[in-house]
Amino acid sequence: MVEQTMLPDVEVVELENGFKALLVERGPLPVVASIVWYRVGARDERTGETGVSHFLEHMMFKGTDRFPKGQIDLQTSKMGGSNNAFTDSDSTAYYFSMAADRWETALEIEASRMRGCLLDPLEFASEKNVVLEELAMGEDDPWRPLYQATETLLYQVHPYHHPVIGYRQDLERLSAQQMRDYYHRNYGPNRAFLVVVGAIDKARAAARIRELFGSIPRVTERAEPLTEPPPQGERRAELRTPHSVVRMCIGFPTCRMGDRDDYALDVLAHDLGNSKNSRLYRRLVLKDELVTDVSVLNETRQDPGAFFVLCELREGSSPARVEAAVREEIAKQLEEGVGKKDLDRIRTQIRASFLFQDEAVLDLAMKLCRFEAGTPGGFRTLEGVLPTYASLQNKELREVAAKYFDFRRAAIVWAMPAAGSVPANAPKRRTVARKPVAKKTPSRLVKKDDKVKAGPKAKTKQKSKTKKAGKRA
Numbered sequence: 001m002v003e004q005t006m007l008p009d010v011e012v013v014e015l016e017n018g019f020k021a022l023l024v025e026r027g028p029l030p031v032v033a034s035i036v037w038y039r040v041g042a043r044d045e046r047t048g049e050t051g052v053s054h055f056l057e058h059m060m061f062k063g064t065d066r067f068p069k070g071q072i073d074l075q076t077s078k079m080g081g082s083n084n085a086f087t088d089s090d091s092t093a094y095y096f097s098m099a100a101d102r103w104e105t106a107l108e109i110e111a112s113r114m115r116g117c118l119l120d121p122l123e124f125a126s127e128k129n130v131v132l133e134e135l136a137m138g139e140d141d142p143w144r145p146l147y148q149a150t151e152t153l154l155y156q157v158h159p160y161h162h163p164v165i166g167y168r169q170d171l172e173r174l175s176a177q178q179m180r181d182y183y184h185r186n187y188g189p190n191r192a193f194l195v196v197v198g199a200i201d202k203a204r205a206a207a208r209i210r211e212l213f214g215s216i217p218r219v220t221e222r223a224e225p226l227t228e229p230p231p232q233g234e235r236r237a238e239l240r241t242p243h244s245v246v247r248m249c250i251g252f253p254t255c256r257m258g259d260r261d262d263y264a265l266d267v268l269a270h271d272l273g274n275s276k277n278s279r280l281y282r283r284l285v286l287k288d289e290l291v292t293d294v295s296v297l298n299e300t301r302q303d304p305g306a307f308f309v310l311c312e313l314r315e316g317s318s319p320a321r322v323e324a325a326v327r328e329e330i331a332k333q334l335e336e337g338v339g340k341k342d343l344d345r346i347r348t349q350i351r352a353s354f355l356f357q358d359e360a361v362l363d364l365a366m367k368l369c370r371f372e373a374g375t376p377g378g379f380r381t382l383e384g385v386l387p388t389y390a391s392l393q394n395k396e397l398r399e400v401a402a403k404y405f406d407f408r409r410a411a412i413v414w415a416m417p418a419a420g421s422v423p424a425n426a427p428k429r430r431t432v433a434r435k436p437v438a439k440k441t442p443s444r445l446v447k448k449d450d451k452v453k454a455g456p457k458a459k460t461k462q463k464s465k466t467k468k469a470g471k472r473a
Contacts, residue, residue: 008197008364013206018190019213022368022379023205024197026361032103032198033362036110037369040186041088042166043303044157051166052174052182054087055131059179060094061085062123062366065116067122072109079105089160090302091373097362100199104208110194111212114187124176129444131170135165142243143310146415150249153235153411154306158228161338168352188219193372197365224305228253231409240418247415248322253309253406257300258375263388264308264400265298270346271338272296272329273309277345279329280309288325290317302374307404319414327407334401337394343383350389 013021063069076083081098083106094113096106138144148163155161163187194213196205222305231253236396255261273280284291293312299305309330313322338346357363368379 005195007329008368008379010368010379011202011206013209015189015210015214017186017214019192019194019209019216021194021196021206022372023200023202024195024364024368025200025202026197026364027199029361030100031097031361032100032196032200032366033095033097033108033360034106034194034196035093035365035369036104036192036194037091037093037373038187039091039222039373040191041087041091042162042164044186044222044413045159045166045182047176048170049178049182050162050170051131051135051164052170052179053092054165055128055171055174056179056183057087058094058127058131059093059119060113060117061225063118063120064112064257065118066112068110069118069120072113073103075109081106083373087164090352091196093369095362095365103196103198103200104401105207107194107208107212113191114192114213115184115216117175118181119180119183119316120175124179127169128174131165132168135168135171141244142241142247142415145239145241145254146247146413147250147308147310148238149239149415150308150411150413151306153237153413154231154251154253155228157226158227158303159225160301160303165353185220186222186375189213190218191222193369195365195367195368198361208448211269212424215275230302231292231411234407234409235411237411237413237454239415241415242418243415244417245315246317246319246417248309248311248319248326249413249415250309250326251411252307252406253409253424254305255300256304257375258304258371259300260388261297261400261403262298262300263385264392264397265300265404266350267338267343267346267389267392267397268333268401269296269298270349271342272333274343275349277342277386278398279333280326282313283329284311284322284325288321290314290322298389308332311404319416323412330401330405334398334405337398337401340394342399343392345392347389351386354385 008024008026011023011025013023042050061072067075072083076098076146080101081096081102083094085092085094094110096103096109098106128140151163152161194209211377216462219381254265256364270278271280273294275281275414277294278294278358280294280296284294291313293310294309297308297310299308309326313319357367367382371377371381372379
């Protein structure tokens with residue numbers, strides 16, 4: 001029997017200027033989560049302005065025509081709520097969690113900053129230093145440069161080529177006027193939608209949304225990016241880093257979020273490297289003792305995404321032997337597919353994660369947003385998620401693996417210690433922003449971590465939970 005997924009009772013409000021709101025009335029707790037999701041991200045940046053989407057996210061908290069500098073966070077704090085934001089390749093989102101008797105303040109703030117952000121030059125100059133420091137911290141992370149190098153090899157034409165946080169030279173040269181032009185070009189009602197979940201009166205909420213957002217003018221529609229051509233052969237690179245441990249990342253180009261293959265890739269990722277029961281963990285960590293850390297990401301996006309395998313080698317392990325072992329295990333998965341017991345276990349894990357995201361209002365709001373923005377069918381795609389996973393059989397999983405896990409189309413990057421690096425047996429400092437391991441949940445089903453998606457992916461595959469206001473990337 002195929003399980004049917006029940007959609008929440010969503011009221012859709014559509015305005016003439018292209019703005020849409022999804023309203024879900026839900027109790028019993030008197031709390032409300034609201035998210036304004038912009039279809040604006042790193043893919044929309046022009047040459048010379050990389051990083052402006054994420055930088056603008058910072059500036060959206062620095063004052064509007066109605067809420068002066070500091071007032072957005074101050075008002076949120078006074079009302080006992082929280083707010084935050086994140087930027088990734090495809091989107092920028094701003095969200096609030098408030099008590100039910102005061103949540104409409106969040107709507108007033110969002111309506112004000114949709115077109116009324118001040119972008120004060122002095123604030124711009126000050127915040128640029130913050131963003132540049134964030135970029136420097138990312139460069140020190142042992143995984144981010146490796147991941148970005150792999151991503152750059154995979155995407156040589158599509159704007160996914162450049163990191164969400166941008167390039168240092170672009171950020172250093174970026175002017176307040178350039179940001180203002182980007183803001184006015186991209187931030188408008190037809191490039192955004194709103195999701196509200198919680199103890200609301202839907203009729204009152206709809207009326208307030210029309211009042212606050214209905215008169216805001218449209219902006220230019222989103223341009224289609226260049227299409228990435230198929231790779232013509234394996235691409236390889238080697239980084240020399242100040243870190244003492246050898247690491248590897250392999251990337252394969254795949255499909256869009258919401259495609260049927262995307263669900264199959266989630267299952268294959270679980271089977272290959274996302275738990276202690278996975279092929280790569282059993283082989284590389286337990287049996288051969290070649291690596292200390294292995295994980296797999298199915299990183300689908302609004303345009304064709306990628307599938308990544310990442311390893312951290314034990315001291316003295318041969319890189320050639322590790323890569324050969326990874327290739328062997330992928331070849332075995334191509335031949336064998338996913339065993340019945342493993343498939344049952346993986347489906348159970350996915351189902352639990354999917355349903356768990358409905359417990360908190362912010363989690364449910366975030367899930368609705370991700371499907372609305374990321375899939376052709378919008379939030380209604382949720383209805384078919386669990387039935388799709390349940391319908392996947394081993395034959396199809398093998399076909400999907402064969403379709404995408406072709407090393408003639410792969411990008412392989414090694415991060416090797418540079419000369420003079422600290423010896424591998426020196427005491428190690430644990431890095432909080434490290435590559436996530438043992439993912440147990442598909443990307444579309446998990447909360448977004450509130451940081452720029454510029455490392456091994458903050459794109460909701462991490463275990464980390466939503467941070468509080470004041471912890472913006």
